[in-house]
Amino acid sequence: MSSDAHAHAPIPDAGDAMPSYYEIMETAVRELLVEKNAIGAGEIRQMLEVMDTRTPALGSQIVARAWVDPAFRARLLANGRATLEELGIDFFENTQLTVLENTDKVHNIVVCTLCSCYPREILGLPPDWYKLKPYRARTVKEPRAVLAEFGTLIPDDVEIRVSDSTSMVRFLVLPQRPQNTENWSEEQLASLVTRDAMIGVVRAAIPEKTEKSR
Amino acid sequence: MPKPFPNIVHAEGEEPLFKPGDQVKISARYPMGHYRVPNYIRGKRGRVESVIEPRAVNNEDEGFGRNAGLKRYYYRIIFPLTELWPGYAGPKTDELRIEVFETWLEGS
Numbered sequence: 438m439s440s441d442a443h444a445h446a447p448i449p450d451a452g453d454a455m456p457s458y459y460e461i462m463e464t465a466v467r468e469l470l471v472e473k474n475a476i477g478a479g480e481i482r483q484m485l486e487v488m489d490t491r492t493p494a495l496g497s498q499i500v501a502r503a504w505v506d507p508a509f510r511a512r513l514l515a516n517g518r519a520t521l522e523e524l525g526i527d528f529f530e531n532t533q534l535t536v537l538e539n540t541d542k543v544h545n546i547v548v549c550t551l552c553s554c555y556p557r558e559i560l561g562l563p564p565d566w567y568k569l570k571p572y573r574a575r576t577v578k579e580p581r582a583v584l585a586e587f588g589t590l591i592p593d594d595v596e597i598r599v600s601d602s603t604s605m606v607r608f609l610v611l612p613q614r615p616q617n618t619e620n621w622s623e624e625q626l627a628s629l630v631t632r633d634a635m636i637g638v639v640r641a642a643i644p645e646k647t648e649k650s651r
Numbered sequence: 652m653p654k655p656f657p658n659i660v661h662a663e664g665e666e667p668l669f670k671p672g673d674q675v676k677i678s679a680r681y682p683m684g685h686y687r688v689p690n691y692i693r694g695k696r697g698r699v700e701s702v703i704e705p706r707a708v709n710n711e712d713e714g715f716g717r718n719a720g721l722k723r724y725y726y727r728i729i730f731p732l733t734e735l736w737p738g739y740a741g742p743k744t745d746e747l748r749i750e751v752f753e754t755w756l757e758g759s
Contacts (some may be wrong), residue, residue, distance in 0.1 A: 494723065514741040524719060533703065550691075551687060551689060575735055577689075577735070577747055578691075579740075580732075580742075580745065581741050593741070593742045594742075596742070596744040596745060596746065597742075597746070598745075598747075599732070599745075599746070599748070600747075600749070601689065601746050602687075602711070603749055603750055604687045604707075604750050604752070605703055605725075606703060606725075612746070639718075
């Protein structure tokens with residue numbers, strides 16, 4: 438993206454296509470806002486820096502804590518945002534956070550058909566496939582086929598619950614704690630929780646090559 | 652919790668029009684522009700899972716500079732996937748849940 442406040446031809450990178458209509462519009466609006474002092478160029482940079490500090494590792498810690506601390510889990514499920522704010526995680530968007538609990542009877546999966554709503558405060562930026570049309574269009578229509586392509590087979594007696602995230606609420610899936618992890622520490626448990634498990638396209642699992650006696 | 656005072660008359664939009672369990676139908680209208688109601692739920696029947704707090708301005712008015720400050724509720728609505736997609740091949744228990752602004756909901 439060009440961050441200088443004047444118009445010029447795009448600086449070509451190998452393989453770069455021409456900017457799209459919407460990319461040009463975004464640049465124009467951003468440069469206007471800076472020019473009119475509505476925002477500073479530094480604010481955009483600083484926000485990008487904040488975004489870069491938020492990664493799925495934060496979500497993994499939250500899930501691991503919910504696995505070992507039933508009181509925290511209960512509060513997290515009752516009010517995700519308020520509970521995480523108590524722990525110092527600030528929310529920079531005006532959105533709520535709902536934590537969706539996977540159980541023996543329900544498997545949750547999150548999608549945003551309209552754009553790419555995502556709990557950025559705790560997972561960082563969404564993966565590319567989450568923003569692309571095939572995932573967005575197919576997950577609401579044939580979630581079991583999409584899950585199967587991620588290698589996740591859900592039995593028919595487990596309900597699939599698709600959450601289409603469109604406006605006020607962001608969603609974090611609380612995966613089921615893998616079996617045979619009773620003696621694992623919170624930190625070890627966090628290592629089992631991947632970004633994809635918190636979107637709901639896979640389960641949390643012990644990697645096949647991990648030794649049991651960690 | 653303290654007992655609320657009785658007989659308070661609320662202003663428009665302060666109290667949710669729907670409650671959890673209510674059967675609702677999503678309005679089947681197709682105005683020009685970008686709306687937070689995907690086409691695939693328009694005209695479909697579902698039920699209210701929950702009322703989302705806090706109330707919010709109507710973004711669809713806000714987007715056109717027409718918001719007068721009135722806030723209303725979003726609701727999380729449950730649809731069986733078999734209602735959304737005739738011919739859905741998976742189990743009848745599979746569901747979709749999505750937030751919908753009050754102005755798009757009709758009682759059914």
